[in-house]
Amino acid sequence: MRNETMHGVSLRGRDNASRVGLLLTLSLLGILFTSTVILVGVWTRLVDAGLGCPDWPGCYGRLVVPDAERAMAHSPDAPLESFKAWVEMIHRYIASGLGLLVIALLVAGAGLRKYQGYPWGVSLALLVVILLQGAFGAFTVTLKLWPQVVTMHLLGGLAVLLLFVWLHLRLRRFASGDTGERPRRRLTPLWGLAILLLLLQLALGGWVSSNYAGIACQGFPTCNGQWWPEMDWSEGFHLTQTVGPNYLHGQLHADARMAIQQGHRIGALLLGLTLLALAARYWREARLRPWLGGLVGIYVLQLGLGVANVLMWLPLWLALLHTAGAVALVLCLALAVWHWREPVGDVNTIRQDKEWAHV
Structure with a gap:
């Protein structure tokens, strides 16, 4: 088993090299995933499905779109439009998947945070911003598409995208042995x-x-x-x-x-x-x-x-x-x-x- 030196710290075996490779893949996937979430979010707005589900995080109190009778029992003032409700829930499912990807990145990289040059701070910032995005997603519904919240939700999505890009670039630098000094x-x-x-x-x-x-x-x-x-x-x-x-x-x-x-x-x-x-x-x-x-x-x-x-x-x-x-x-x-x-x-x-x- 060969020894590798990364930023002055001896790493034994292939585990750490494989972990960095996994992180590079996940961060690149995050860029593509975030772009998709942004476009699906815009599509949701363009088809007027932003309030397809009147509550959050479920839809009429359920994790999947219910039938019209159950929807009426939950929110009699918001009649179910099945297409719009499914569009909104698909957006939420994809956004939740993005949140899980951020957590996976954080967990996978936790063992490398002690090495000089590892972008642990960017990973933490990504987690904070994705949590804020979840809050803005909730406010978008509960505040009934208040323009200030909708605009901040879009900017937050772009902030997540930029953090994924920066994390991927920093990981590439880390993998090359550049300490960033x-x-x-x-x-x-x-x-x-x-x-x-x-x-x-x-x-x-x-x-x-x-x-x-x-x-x-x-x-x-x-x-x-x-x-x-x-x-x-x-x-x-x-x-x-x-x-x-x-x-x-x-x-x-x-x-x-x-x-x-x-x-x-x-x-x-x-x-x-x-x-x-x-x-x-x-x-x-x-x-x-x-x-x-x-x-x-x-x-x-x-x-x-x-x-x-x-x-x-x-x-x-x-x-x-x-x-x-x-x-x-x-x-x-x-x-x-x-x-x-x-x-x-x-x-x-x-x-x-x-x-x-x-x-």
Whole structure:
């Protein structure tokens, strides 16, 4: 049985190497699984199944969708729509499976947490965020699709996705024997601006969806035939809306929804300009070109999908593609940031890189 050295600690046998391989596989599966959960969640909203089950975590008090008679006995004010109830429960089943995957990662990696460079902190953060996601899932139902909660639930799903990506990348670094001690480049203001604007645009997209403002503006680039129609910005971005009403199909008037849609369009423009500036600034780094090119390409595709959604009145398949594009944009920016920060060569090379990279 051979000896392996990992970060200065002697590991005997193949058990630890196999465990790291398992963790790599599970973390990669988590990326794919989380993307699926996000898309199924969006599908659930698009078919108006968010309140298909009026309670949580069960459906009319049961772990599977009951028949109409039992549903009526449990919640007489919420008649059973079997299709919508099953859509909602399928989403919950898949999300529960994701939670179990996070726990499996934590358990499988517990024996490696003593080794330098093992991303135990990322694993714990993933558990905390997935628990918060479960809470937001419950609040989404109990607060009847309150837009603030729905938007935070979407952002939480993307946070889980990013943590899975970061965990997988850190595990790859750990498996290669890199302790993470070599200096890594800090993010420049331009990188920070790109991250901030993408986060803002994702939040705006969630706000558009949760307030049913996707087709508040007919036509593009104008909105209902005008470049700047009368809009109610204060009501559209009133973040202290009353808790209590059923927000299925939204509660805002047309002028407020137009403001939300226009805000999303303005955010898309600012994000696009920033991504172009980012690509132009760092294009000479060969290892960043695929990711910078990917960012610009995905953004252009997203822009086209957004316009098509407006012109075609938000068909289900196109709205799902738009969400998938947002997920792809998040993944690509995360990988671009990772490759930017990763050191190449010795310490002197990194110092030289920092000098020209500062903006």
